[in-house]
Amino acid sequence: MSTELLDREPDAMARSQTEREEATPLIEFRGVHVSFGRQKVLRDINISIPRGQTVALIGESGCGKTVLLKTIISLIRPTEGQALFDGQDLSTMNDRDLTAQRIRFGFLFQNAALFDSMTVGQNVAFPLRQHRRLQQRDIERRVLDRLAEVGLPDSVVSKKPAELSGGMRKRVGLARALILEPELMLYDEPTTGLDPIMSDVINELILRARRNHTVTSVVVTHDMNTARKVADRVIMVYPVPRLGENESQVIFDGPPSEIDDFDDRRLTQFVRGEAGERLMEMRAGGVRSEE
Amino acid sequence: MSSTSPTSEPSLLSRVLRALSDWVADWGAAAIESITSIGRMALFALSTISWLFGRLPRRETLIPNFYQVGVLSLPVVALTGTFIGMVLAVQSYFQFRQLGLETRLGAVINMSLVRELGPVLAATMLAGRVGSSMAAELGTMRVTEQIDALSSMGSNPIHYLVVPRFLACLLLIPTLTVMADFMGILGGLFFSVDVLGIDFHHYIYNSKLFVGTFDVIVGVIKSFFFGAAIALVSCYRGFNCLPGAEGVGRAATAAFVYSFVLILVLDLFLGILLDSVYYTLWPEGARLF
Numbered sequence: 110m111s112t113e114l115l116d117r118e119p120d121a122m123a124r125s126q127t128e129r130e131e132a133t134p135l136i137e138f139r140g141v142h143v144s145f146g147r148q149k150v151l152r153d154i155n156i157s158i159p160r161g162q163t164v165a166l167i168g169e170s171g172c173g174k175t176v177l178l179k180t181i182i183s184l185i186r187p188t189e190g191q192a193l194f195d196g197q198d199l200s201t202m203n204d205r206d207l208t209a210q211r212i213r214f215g216f217l218f219q220n221a222a223l224f225d226s227m228t229v230g231q232n233v234a235f236p237l238r239q240h241r242r243l244q245q246r247d248i249e250r251r252v253l254d255r256l257a258e259v260g261l262p263d264s265v266v267s268k269k270p271a272e273l274s275g276g277m278r279k280r281v282g283l284a285r286a287l288i289l290e291p292e293l294m295l296y297d298e299p300t301t302g303l304d305p306i307m308s309d310v311i312n313e314l315i316l317r318a319r320r321n322h323t324v325t326s327v328v329v330t331h332d333m334n335t336a337r338k339v340a341d342r343v344i345m346v347y348p349v350p351r352l353g354e355n356e357s358q359v360i361f362d363g364p365p366s367e368i369d370d371f372d373d374r375r376l377t378q379f380v381r382g383e384a385g386e387r388l389m390e391m392r393a394g395g396v397r398s399e400e
Numbered sequence: 401m402s403s404t405s406p407t408s409e410p411s412l413l414s415r416v417l418r419a420l421s422d423w424v425a426d427w428g429a430a431a432i433e434s435i436t437s438i439g440r441m442a443l444f445a446l447s448t449i450s451w452l453f454g455r456l457p458r459r460e461t462l463i464p465n466f467y468q469v470g471v472l473s474l475p476v477v478a479l480t481g482t483f484i485g486m487v488l489a490v491q492s493y494f495q496f497r498q499l500g501l502e503t504r505l506g507a508v509i510n511m512s513l514v515r516e517l518g519p520v521l522a523a524t525m526l527a528g529r530v531g532s533s534m535a536a537e538l539g540t541m542r543v544t545e546q547i548d549a550l551s552s553m554g555s556n557p558i559h560y561l562v563v564p565r566f567l568a569c570l571l572l573i574p575t576l577t578v579m580a581d582f583m584g585i586l587g588g589l590f591f592s593v594d595v596l597g598i599d600f601h602h603y604i605y606n607s608k609l610f611v612g613t614f615d616v617i618v619g620v621i622k623s624f625f626f627g628a629a630i631a632l633v634s635c636y637r638g639f640n641c642l643p644g645a646e647g648v649g650r651a652a653t654a655a656f657v658y659s660f661v662l663i664l665v666l667d668l669f670l671g672i673l674l675d676s677v678y679y680t681l682w683p684e685g686a687r688l689f
Contacts, residue, residue, distance in 0.1 A: 179548070184548050184551055204556055211552060212553070222545040225546070239554065
């Protein structure tokens with residue numbers, strides 16, 4: 110009987126730990142505020158993102174989407190409130206613990222942020238060289254696998270980032286972000302500045318990364334095609350200066366299928382790409398200057 | 401009936417008071433910003449030094465920086481050193497000749513070179529060549545989010561980017577200073593003996609008589625501090641670069657200006673300190689060697 114219990118206990122413990130992990134959201138924002146000097150960028154953000162979900166963060170330029178994304182990884186620290194990753198507040202961690210947590214992330218920056226001084230191969234291999242003890246042959250194999258996964262030929266390995274097109278740079282950035290097989294992928298405007306075909310290629314790569322690596326993803330985008338195609342859930346944030354005193358900065362939080370039925374002028378304007386009152390403000394400015 | 405209400409337009413006194421309070425607030429903000437900046441710089445330096453004792457950077461990050469600071473600076477430092485030696489000879493010769501002391505020229509040239517001009521001018525050249533380039537490179541990395549990318553991949557930017565540059569400046573600027581001293585001494589010797597016709601034997605004899613090993617050591621000790629200051633100031637300016645091309649340009653300029661000022665301030669205080677140490681250890685002014 111006791112032997113049976115002993116046999117069962119590790120299984121039960123592992124199961125309960127897995128259940129606990131599944132119950133804990135991977136990302137949780139509790140009343141997060143971020144300010145730069147007197148400028149308030151995020152105000153009382155409360156968001157919870159469970160494991161495996163792909164969330165698109167939409168909103169107009171300057172509304173704080175990228176700041177929110179960087180707050181998740183603690184590149185920006187909240188002025189108030191807590192930004193939790195897997196139940197832990199990264200902003201209170203020391204360098205060593207923060208490093209251990211950050212290798213669980215992959216981040217695709219807006220302009221890919223490839224290191225100019227390194228070749229494509231060195232860029233993609235960088236996280237491996239920093240955090241894994243592998244033979245040179247294994248590193249090379251993994252680099253080529255990742256580049257193939259994002260549709261780039263072996264010949265790009267020796268090129269410098271300056272020799273690549275925008276779409277290729279994004280794909281190299283994606284290969285670099287995926288090389289450590291992260292649990293959480295963060296994409297900062299992955300399709301901005303790309304032609305519609307290359308944008309769709311990037312969308313497909315985001316979906317493929319999700320299928321192949323079962324990651325949780327947060328995609329910051331202006332592009333509604335991207336939001337609709339890759340996301341399970343869409344969150345729209347609105348610029349703080351345009352909000353009323355008690356209004357929430359998150360003005361929409363739901364599946365992409367509900368966007369068209371949602372009755373909020375601000376969301377509708379964004380989705381349809383209408384200038385709305387911005388045009389009126391510009392005209393008013395014009396009238397003032399004429400006066 | 402178009403009377404203006406007294407509350408709609410502020411009185412002259414209230415306008416003066418408001419201008420005064422704005423002026424005080426601006427100065428206060430500037431003072432707070434300066435103090436905060438010094439605090440941030442101190443924390444940056446502390447973090448760099450703590451990483452230095454924690455874990456040394458990898459060879460592949462150290463070698464390019466050593467090459468950049470050491471090897472590529474060699475020609476410019478050698479050239480500067482040679483010309484400083486020759487200029488010193490030109491400038492001092494006519495004064496000393498009037499006093500009939502031209503054979504003492506070696507002592508003046510060599511003493512000035514090893515204690516002051518060698519270290520200070522080598523450091524100034526390097527602040528311009530290496531410091532500005534570091535600030536511009538790191539500034540560009542900041543602006544293009546490469547530093548954020550480094551952090552997001554679990555690498556510490558100070559350990560990866562600053563520590564190798566700091567080590568390169570700390571260890572190679574003294575070496576370059578010795579090079580500048582040597583070339584300056586040769587330049588001075590060449591110009592004094594071959595162009596101005598001063599007797600070689602007396603030139604060397606007086607140099608040996610007045611310039612001791614301690615003088616050379618003082619110069620080298622100073623250059624360690626100059627190297628550390630150049631690296632920390634330049635990397636700090638690069639790390640805290642404002643956005644855009646203008647931000648990078650400003651960071652590069654500020655790196656040189658602040659490094660130069662710091663070199664002069666350190667030169668003064670280290671000069672006083674090292675002389676005090678010397679005269680405390682050897683009150684009679686006895687030579688160290």
